[in-house]
Amino acid sequence: MPEAAEASTRRRIRAAGGIASGVDCVGVELRQRRALPGILGPMFQRRKPEPGATGAIEMTGLTLQFGTLVAVDHIDCQVPHGEIFGLLGANGAGKTSTIKMLTTLLPPSAGRACVAGYDVVAAPAEVRRRIGYVPQMLSADGALTGYENLLLSARLYGVGRATRRRRIEDALEFMGLTAFAHRLVKTYSGGMIRRLELAQATLHQPKVLFLDEPTIGLDPVARRSVWERLADLNREFGITILLTTHDMEEAEQLCRDIAILHAGRIAVRGRPAELKASIAPTATLDQVFAHYSAMSEGGRLRDTAQTRRTARRLG
Numbered sequence: 001m002p003e004a005a006e007a008s009t010r011r012r013i014r015a016a017g018g019i020a021s022g023v024d025c026v027g028v029e030l031r032q033r034r035a036l037p038g039i040l041g042p043m044f045q046r047r048k049p050e051p052g053a054t055g056a057i058e059m060t061g062l063t064l065q066f067g068t069l070v071a072v073d074h075i076d077c078q079v080p081h082g083e084i085f086g087l088l089g090a091n092g093a094g095k096t097s098t099i100k101m102l103t104t105l106l107p108p109s110a111g112r113a114c115v116a117g118y119d120v121v122a123a124p125a126e127v128r129r130r131i132g133y134v135p136q137m138l139s140a141d142g143a144l145t146g147y148e149n150l151l152l153s154a155r156l157y158g159v160g161r162a163t164r165r166r167r168i169e170d171a172l173e174f175m176g177l178t179a180f181a182h183r184l185v186k187t188y189s190g191g192m193i194r195r196l197e198l199a200q201a202t203l204h205q206p207k208v209l210f211l212d213e214p215t216i217g218l219d220p221v222a223r224r225s226v227w228e229r230l231a232d233l234n235r236e237f238g239i240t241i242l243l244t245t246h247d248m249e250e251a252e253q254l255c256r257d258i259a260i261l262h263a264g265r266i267a268v269r270g271r272p273a274e275l276k277a278s279i280a281p282t283a284t285l286d287q288v289f290a291h292y293s294a295m296s297e298g299g300r301l302r303d304t305a306q307t308r309r310t311a312r313r314l315g
């Protein structure tokens with residue numbers, strides 16, 4: 001029941017200390033528009049770039065250190081508005097660390113990053129208002145229903161009471177979850193959970209959406225349905241997407257622009273076709289990845305173990 005769910009959500013938000021902390025609390029805005037047939041509500045506006053912002057994401061000498069370990073090493077990279085950008089790289093290459101700085105969850109050790117026109121250090125709240133984030137680890141609460149999870153997100157992201165219910169219903173419909181709205185998330189499949197997390201991350205129409213391995217552990221059908229939702233979000237609403245993946249088919253299907261990280265640095269960047277042509281006329285993206293990411297090293301044991309744990313949780 002929406003009223004009971006709302007009361008329970010309010011209690012959870014109070015217990016969590018309100019908007020602010022944690023991975024799930026990164027603010028996003030998705031104004032949904034009923035005018036789009038059968039999909040999103042009338043409030044949805046195609047997002048315009050911030051005045052003066054040259055790219056949706058701008059990194060200049062961006063660096064992150066954990067003690068003596070340099071996880072992200074002076075990255076210079078600009079992602080234009082409306083792009084679907086793939087950040088690839090072996091386990092431990094620095095993908096998640098980069099996303100954590102761009103989503104204001106970790107402060108850079110050096111350098112600068114701007115997202116949707118705002119500096120992640122100088123104006124973190126402005127950045128959070130304009131981004132969505134689906135983290136590598138599952139973030140939906142299994143003890144709540146899909147509807148309750150969305151209600152929690154709507155309140156955290158400041159969606160007004162008057163429009164909250166309609167936006168949640170539109171988001172559920174868009175992600176193909178209407179029939180499961182009032183089932184506990186712990187009974188959802190991995191693919192349904194990922195779609196619910198996408199709905200949560202886009203309830204307020206973000207300008208930029210960050211996805212850390214969005215389809216890890218999903219079967220081919222579930223994976224494809226996530227791809228379709230992402231392509232729709234990008235095409236229909238102009239949302240810039242930055243995603244990480246180890247799935248070269250996913251990168252090739254979704255990303256128009258790719259950077260391969262190796263040991264915290266960008267080893268190469270370009271369109272998938274350009275990258276393949278740079279290796280050999282018949283090269284695959286797998287071969288490009290192996291060439292630039294020193295894949296034979298296989299990643300560190302700790303990184304591989306974490307990836308397997310994530311896959312198990314989803315699978």
Ligand SMILES: Nc1ncnc2c1ncn2[C@@H]1O[C@H](COP(=O)(O)OP(=O)(O)OP(=O)(O)O)[C@@H](O)[C@H]1O
Binds near residue numbers: 071093095303
């Ligand atoms: N909180 C932390 N403290 C110390 N080291 C960390 C921390 N988080 C990440 N690292 C290290 O930083 C490096 C980059 O890690 P990161 O998680 O960004 O890699 P990744 O490219 O996302 O890898 P994966 O593909 O396995 O998710 C790794 O060597 C990792 O062990």
Ligand SMILES: [Mg+2]
Binds near residue numbers: 095096097136212
């Ligand atoms: Mg990672």
